[in-house]
Structure formats: structure tokens, C-alpha cells
Amino acid sequence: xxxxxxxxxxxxxxxxxxxxxxxxxxxxxxxxxxxxxxxxxxxxxxxxxxxxxxxxxxxxxxxxxxxxxxxxxxxxxxxxxxxxxxxxxxxxxxxxxxxxxxxxxxxxxxxxxxxxxxxxxxxxxxxxxxxxxxxxxxxxxxxxxxxxxxxxxxxxxxxxxxxxxxxxxxxxxxxxxxxxxxxxxxxxxxxxxxxxxxxxxxxxxxxxxxxxxxxxxxxxxxxxxxxxxxxxx
Amino acid sequence: xxxxxxxxxxxxxxxxxxxxxxxxxxxxxxxxxxxxxxxxxxxxxxxxxxxxxxxxxxxxxxxxxxxxxxxxxxxxxxxxxxxxxxxxxxxxxxxxxxxxxxxxxxxxxxxxxxxxxxxxxxxxxxxxxxxxxxxxxxxxxxxxxxxxxxxxxxxxxxxxxxxxxxxxxxxxxxxxxxxxxxxxxxxxxxxxxxxxxxxxxxxxxxxxxxxxxxxxxxxxxxxxxxxxxxxxx
Numbered sequence: 001x002x003x004x005x006x007x008x009x010x011x012x013x014x015x016x017x018x019x020x021x022x023x024x025x026x027x028x029x030x031x032x033x034x035x036x037x038x039x040x041x042x043x044x045x046x047x048x049x050x051x052x053x054x055x056x057x058x059x060x061x062x063x064x065x066x067x068x069x070x071x072x073x074x075x076x077x078x079x080x081x082x083x084x085x086x087x088x089x090x091x092x093x094x095x096x097x098x099x100x101x102x103x104x105x106x107x108x109x110x111x112x113x114x115x116x117x118x119x120x121x122x123x124x125x126x127x128x129x130x131x132x133x134x135x136x137x138x139x140x141x142x143x144x145x146x147x148x149x150x151x152x153x154x155x156x157x158x159x160x161x162x163x164x165x166x167x168x169x170x171x172x173x174x175x176x177x178x179x180x181x182x183x184x185x186x187x188x189x190x191x192x193x194x195x196x197x198x199x200x201x202x203x204x205x206x207x208x209x210x211x212x213x214x215x216x217x218x219x220x221x222x223x224x225x226x227x228x229x230x231x232x233x
Numbered sequence: 234x235x236x237x238x239x240x241x242x243x244x245x246x247x248x249x250x251x252x253x254x255x256x257x258x259x260x261x262x263x264x265x266x267x268x269x270x271x272x273x274x275x276x277x278x279x280x281x282x283x284x285x286x287x288x289x290x291x292x293x294x295x296x297x298x299x300x301x302x303x304x305x306x307x308x309x310x311x312x313x314x315x316x317x318x319x320x321x322x323x324x325x326x327x328x329x330x331x332x333x334x335x336x337x338x339x340x341x342x343x344x345x346x347x348x349x350x351x352x353x354x355x356x357x358x359x360x361x362x363x364x365x366x367x368x369x370x371x372x373x374x375x376x377x378x379x380x381x382x383x384x385x386x387x388x389x390x391x392x393x394x395x396x397x398x399x400x401x402x403x404x405x406x407x408x409x410x411x412x413x414x415x416x417x418x419x420x421x422x423x424x425x426x427x428x429x430x431x432x433x434x435x436x437x438x439x440x441x442x443x444x445x446x447x448x449x450x451x452x453x454x455x456x457x458x459x460x461x462x463x464x465x466x
Contacts, residue, residue, distance in 0.1 A: 069363035073306035121369045130302035136354045
């Protein structure tokens with residue numbers, strides 16, 4: 001699965017959160033990082049190139065700071081220019097069909113304000129409907145958004161946990177299932193280069209791996225039992 | 234009441250609907266027409282000037298083609314630049330408080346598609362929440378949006394009716410009440426210059442005026458009766 005991260009931020013070098021996310025990108029040829037403002041400093045978008053990029057990837061991510069409940073102007077410009085009729089919608093416009101659309105939003109206010117009675121007053125499920133409607137129109141599958149609230153107030157451990165979830169959001173198919181997350185962790189452990197690990201940690205990792213696998217076996221057994229019970233009812 | 238129409242359209246001269254609306258603007262010093270893309274062709278916004286303009290008006294209208302369920306990039310750029318902390322929100326940021334925010338949206342698809350099960354799948358009440366949230370944050374009063382669906386398919390009489398409603402949307406306080414609309418029509422009749430009217434039409438207009446006034450008297454009487462009945466219950 002190939003993932004295209006379309007980042008829009010007018011001053012990305014000054015953004016601590018965007019830099020943090022960028023540095024944590026896995027070194028994988030399955031992931032393309034694409035910052036619009038630095039690719040097109042004069043705002044003139046190469047539509048053909050962008051449409052090719054979209055066709056070469058399966059999961060499309062819009063990553064941006066959530067200013068005034070929407071994207072920076074450059075991403076909107078990109079939408080207006082690149083998502084043309086007969087490409088993205090309309091007659092013959094099925095080039096994005098069955099691809100996934102995800103959002104990675106960096107949000108300044110705390111999560112609890114995004115509800116009725118909260119300071120922002122609207123949920124993020126409601127505020128992001130323009131992107132959901134875009135996914136519907138282009139026949140894409142809209143993923144649960146990845147929301148980063150108040151990055152500046154996050155503790156180091158929170159940031160680390162967030163990064164893991166971010167990498168999963170980019171890379172795992174069905175990233176929202178426990179099984180997929182387990183597999184991802186197992187792959188990460190496999191991929192670790194022993195010679196760079198501290199003494200003794202190989203043994204610990206082996207144990208962790210066995211634990212995850214044992215857990216999964218037990219869960220699968222319970223599932224099988226439940227399925228059979230359901231069948232005999 | 235002073236109204237500021239902030240128009241965003243990347244190619245306004247090619248837009249039949251925008252030209253139609255522009256030509257129909259009443260010649261009034263209560264109305265300021267402000268097209269962003271032609272005011273700032275290089276995209277560099279004079280923030281101070283924009284903030285002054287906002288403060289000089291009571292009703293702020295965002296008028297734009299509803300591309301991809303949002304505004305053209307220039308209006309978003311304007312929002313990000315002009316609606317600064319300590320001006321529009323945050324500490325001391327109450328300069329827009331109690332002003333009105335209206336939307337005039339030109340929409341390519343028919344109204345019926347903007348609902349569950351429709352081709353667009355979301356209502357305009359939902360899709361416009363980013364602007365409602367902006368009004369909330371800046372303590373503005375959000376007006377019922379003025380929606381123009383499929384301008385190109387509108388009959389001439391529909392267009393005329395739409396224009397009247399548009400002028401009311403720009404100029405009338407409490408534009409959504411019948412009483413306010415009546416008053417507006419009476420004023421329009423008063424303001425007509427007899428010498429340019431066709432022979433005999435003065436008499437017709439007098440009759441229309443009397444009819445509206447009689448209607449209002451009757452409605453007021455019924456209202457009074459209902460109020461008294463309610464009081465004695």
C-alpha cells in the first residue's frame with residue numbers, strides 16, 4: 001500500500017509539530033511526503049504531475065494545521081486545480097475511486113471544546129464534512145481523521161505514543177483493528193537491527209514478540225468459540 | 234446599517250452569476266463591494282485596512298462560488314491573515330462582536346442533492362459549520378445563508394426574484410420577517426422616480442402600496458387579538 005502525504009503549511013519550517021511529524025517519517029518507499037507550499041512557491045500547480053502522483057498512491061493524506069476550521073489556502077487551491085471534472089468526478093472521473101482519504105489535523109484548542117456547549121461549539125466530525133463530501137464525490141473511502149490536539153502541551157511520552165499511532169495511520173491497512181496493530185509491532189521488532197540494540201534487549205524483544213503472539217492466539221480461540229456458539233444458536 | 238460584501242472569486246469577470254449580482258447592487262453608500270482577488274492581485278493583504286473596513290460595517294457578507302464545499306483560497310487566506318488574535322478573538326479580541334456574518338453562496342448542483350441520500354450527501358447547514366464556528370469564535374451573529382443554486386438554469390423571472398431577495402439580504406435588518414420585507418417594498422416604491430415610469434403605472438403602484446398597508450393592518454389586528462386571547466387564557 002502506497003501513501004501520499006499532502007502537507008499544506010505556509011511556514012512549515014517554523015512549525016514544531018510539522019517538523020516533529022516529518023522527522024518521524026519511516027524511511028519507506030511506500031510513503032511520499034509532499035509539501036505543497038515548498039513544491040510550488042509561486043502557487044502555480046503542475047496539475048498533470050499532481051494527478052499522476054494521486055494515481056500512484058492508494059492512501060491520500062491531507063496534513064495541515066486546522067486554521068479557522070479548514071486547511072491553509074494552498075491546499076484549497078490544490079483541490080480546486082487538481083480535482084478536475086472527468087478526473088475526480090463526473091463522466092469518466094473515477095481516477096480516485098476506492099482510494100482512501102485521511103486527514104492529519106494539528107489543532108490548537110483542546111479536544112473537549114469541540115462539542116455542543118464547548119468553546120468551539122462544533123464537533124470535528126461536523127467541521128470536517130467538506131472533506132467527507134469530497135471523498136463521497138470522488139468515490140474515496142474516508143478514514144477516521146488523525147487529530148493532534150495542543151501539540152505544544154504534550155508530554156514527551158504522549159508525543160512518542162502519538163508518533164507510533166501516526167506511523168500506523170500512514171502505513172497499516174485497516175489501521176484501526178487490534179490485529180493490524182499487533183502485526184505492525186511484530187514487523188517493527190523484526191526490522192530492528194540487533195547490532196545497534198543495547199545488550200540484553202534482544203532477549204526482551206523476543207519475549208515481547210512471544211507475548212503478542214500468545215495474546216493473539218488466545219483472542220483467535222475466543223473468537224472461534226464465539227463464532228461456533230453463534231452458529232449453533 | 235452598513236454592509237460589507239467580501240467577494241472571493243479567482244475569475245470574477247468570467248462568472249455570469251457574480252456579474253449579475255454585481256450589476257444589481259443598489260447604488261447606496263450603505264453598501265461596500267470588496268473583491269479580494271482584484272484588490273490584492275499579488276495576494277499580499279493589507280491587514281490594517283481590512284480590519285478598519287470590518288469595523289466600519291455592521292453586516293459582513295462572504296460571497297463566493299462554493300467550490301469543493303468551501304471558499305476559493307483567497308478568502309481563506311484573508312481569514313487567516315485578517316482575523317488575528319486580540320482583534321477577532323482572544324484577549325481584547327472583540328472587534329467583530331455583535332456584527333452579523335452572512336454567506337452568499339453560488340452552487341452548481343441542485344438543492345435536493347444536499348441531504349442524506351442525495352448526490353452530495355450533506356446538508357448546507359452542515360457543510361457551512363466552519364463559518365458558523367468562525368461566527369461563534371468572533372461573537373458574530375450568523376445569518377441564514379443566501380443560497381443560489383444552478384444560476385445557469387434559472388429562468389429570467391426566477392433571477393429577478395432572486396435579485397430582490399439578494400438586495401433584501403444585503404440591506405434589511407431582520408430581513409427574514411414579512412414585516413421587514415413589506416417595509417422594504419414600500420421604500421422601493423417611494424424611491425421610484427415618477428418621470429421614468431410608464432404612463433399609468435404610478436396609479437398601479439399606489440394601489441400596490443395601499444394593498445400592502447391594508448394587509449399589514451389586518452395582520453397586526455389578528456396579532457393583537459391573538460396576544461389578548463393568549464393573555465386571558
